[in-house]
Structures are given as structure tokens and as C-alpha cells.
Amino acid sequence: MSTQKQRGFGIDIGGSGIKGAPVDLEKGRFAEERTRIATPQPATPEAVAEVVKEILDHYGWDGPFGCTFPAVVQHGVTRTAANVDDSWIDCDAAKLLRKVTGREAVLVNDADAAGVAEVEYGAAGPDAGVVLVTTLGTGIGSALVVRGTLVPNTEFGHIEVDGHDGESRAADSARDREELSWEEWGERLTRYYRTLENLVWPDLIVVGGGVSKKFDRWSEHVHIRTPITPAKLLNEAGIVGAALLAHRA
Incomplete structure (x- = not known):
């Protein structure tokens, strides 16, 4: 072809x-x-x-x-x-x-593919350094890309935060289940992302998942040192990233 x-x-x-x-x-x-x-x-x-x-x-x-x-x-x-x-x-x-x-x-891994796509074509860009991509949905998926190179299979949704599995309290499903306000959920995300910041010290955090479309409603309640931005490729990211990785391979 x-x-x-x-x-x-x-x-x-x-x-x-x-x-x-x-x-x-x-x-x-x-x-x-x-x-x-x-x-x-x-x-x-x-x-x-x-x-x-x-x-x-x-x-x-x-x-x-x-x-x-x-x-x-x-x-x-x-x-x-x-x-x-x-x-x-x-x-x-x-x-x-x-x-x-x-x-x-x-x-x-699906989150890894989305992360690669966001770095190559989306919210991060080639000079972003250490990029942490998290998808906030039923659980929390994660991808870590360092200067364009994927560190595969990070499972940062399952890090322990305040004695709990991180995604059990900070995923979008937890916001729905517990009927949290945007401010209350922002406090949960602040604790979650601060824990991650102290582990991997990212230069940028990109947030995917359906709730990224409402970024302006909750991001002001997240108080962390790392710049944070919504994903751009949305539901296309996984397919695009997988295609790119296969092409590179």
C-alpha cells in the first residue's frame, strides 16, 4: 500500500x-x-x-x-x-x-497509547520534558512519557493516597458516586496529584477522559505546582497513539 x-x-x-x-x-x-x-x-x-x-x-x-x-x-x-x-x-x-x-x-496499554498521542500531536508537544497523562473515568489510567519516550505500564491510578487506592477516591466515578461538588472533587484531585508530583516530578500533567471537556469547571480547585492542561485528542487518542507506535516499531 x-x-x-x-x-x-x-x-x-x-x-x-x-x-x-x-x-x-x-x-x-x-x-x-x-x-x-x-x-x-x-x-x-x-x-x-x-x-x-x-x-x-x-x-x-x-x-x-x-x-x-x-x-x-x-x-x-x-x-x-x-x-x-x-x-x-x-x-x-x-x-x-x-x-x-x-x-x-x-x-x-490503552492509556499508554493515548499518552503517546497527546505528546506527539496534542496537548504536550515535543519539548515538554516529563509528561504525565492521566485519564479520569471509571478508574484512573496513566501514561508517563519522558522526552518523547514512553515508560510503559505505569499504574498510577492505584497508588495509595491517604490510605486509599488513588482511583477509588479521585476518579470521575467517585465524584458521581459520592455526589461531590467540583470544589470537593478538586480537593481530592489535589491530594492525588500532589502525591504523584512527589514521586515522578513531572513538567506537565495532561488530563484525559470525558471530564476533561469540563476542565474549566474543576481545574481552578486543583492546587498543585505542576502545570495542568486538558487532553486534545479525546476519544481518538488511543487509536492514533497505537498507530504511531506500530509505525515506529
């Missing part, structure tokens, strides 16, 4: 849907409208791999592709499983995807 030097392909595996699209790697956005197929139930590795192949076939994509997954991913092996079948735990998923699809596959 002659356009593959400027294009990549990304797929995002989630608990409810599997989404994919070709990506314009110069502009950092979808080159065509994405396709979504419901995640098969049970979401076993073999069943999911067949859906991934179906999406690649739909676009006639025959080159390498990147694939996000909601788990710790070590060298193509999925070590955990969130919202998918437990048979993913310790599965050599990259090898399975290569076998089923007939294409080279690069597997990456």
Missing part, C-alpha cells in the same frame, strides 16, 4: 466495543471514518482477534497495526484483564493477533 509511509492503522479493544481506523500520521487524526464492532461475549483472545481481523479486512489494510488493550502489556503479553475475559491473563496476545490477522501487531 503506497500510502503507508504517511498512514498507520490503530485498533482500540474495549470491554464493550472494538474500534479501528486508518490514521494520518502527519496530522495525528483519522484518515477515514472509524469502524466499531461490539466486543464478542465472552471476550476471549481468539474471539477478539477475529473481530480485529474483520476490521483490518474492511479497510484492506495489509501492513503493521497498533492495538490498544485495557491491561498491563509486557512485550506483547497481556498480564492483566480489565472488562474482558480472564483468559487474556498471561496471553501472548501479539503473537495470537499476528497468527489470526496475518499482519504484524504491536500491542500497547
Whole structure:
């Protein structure tokens, strides 16, 4: 495919849907409208791999592709499983995807893929230094990118803050569950981010997740030393980042 030097392909595996699209790697956005197929139930590795192949076939994509997954991913092996079948735990998923699809596959944690995309195309920029990307949703996903290089599989949503798992009190779901005001939630986020600041000393914090669209409503209540900014790529970040990582690989 002659356009593959400027294009990549990304797929995002989630608990409810599997989404994919070709990506314009110069502009950092979808080159065509994405396709979504419901995640098969049970979401076993073999069943999911067949859906991934179906999406690649739909676009006639025959080159390498990147694939996000909601788990710790070590060298193509999925070590955990969130919202998918437990048979993913310790599965050599990259090898399975290569076998089923007939294409080279690069597997990456979903938050890591989004973080790479934000640094390359979004809110951070190439000179930002140490960038911490956090997605505030049902839990807290995290990505740490140092001068453009990803430090994979950080699980900063699970750091202990005031005796609690960080995401159990600071995720957007905690705000909904406990009916916190923006100010009250801002206090929770202040404690969470201050703890992280003292561990990794980031130069910039980028916040993703649906609540990033309401950044102006809560950010004034977060009092930390690090500059903080909302993500720009929103729901496209995972697919874009996966495509870029596969292209680099």
C-alpha cells in the first residue's frame, strides 16, 4: 500500500466495543471514518482477534497495526484483564493477533497509547520534558512519557493516597458516586496529584477522559505546582497513539 509511509492503522479493544481506523500520521487524526464492532461475549483472545481481523479486512489494510488493550502489556503479553475475559491473563496476545490477522501487531496499554498521542500531536508537544497523562473515568489510567519516550505500564491510578487506592477516591466515578461538588472533587484531585508530583516530578500533567471537556469547571480547585492542561485528542487518542507506535516499531 503506497500510502503507508504517511498512514498507520490503530485498533482500540474495549470491554464493550472494538474500534479501528486508518490514521494520518502527519496530522495525528483519522484518515477515514472509524469502524466499531461490539466486543464478542465472552471476550476471549481468539474471539477478539477475529473481530480485529474483520476490521483490518474492511479497510484492506495489509501492513503493521497498533492495538490498544485495557491491561498491563509486557512485550506483547497481556498480564492483566480489565472488562474482558480472564483468559487474556498471561496471553501472548501479539503473537495470537499476528497468527489470526496475518499482519504484524504491536500491542500497547490503552492509556499508554493515548499518552503517546497527546505528546506527539496534542496537548504536550515535543519539548515538554516529563509528561504525565492521566485519564479520569471509571478508574484512573496513566501514561508517563519522558522526552518523547514512553515508560510503559505505569499504574498510577492505584497508588495509595491517604490510605486509599488513588482511583477509588479521585476518579470521575467517585465524584458521581459520592455526589461531590467540583470544589470537593478538586480537593481530592489535589491530594492525588500532589502525591504523584512527589514521586515522578513531572513538567506537565495532561488530563484525559470525558471530564476533561469540563476542565474549566474543576481545574481552578486543583492546587498543585505542576502545570495542568486538558487532553486534545479525546476519544481518538488511543487509536492514533497505537498507530504511531506500530509505525515506529
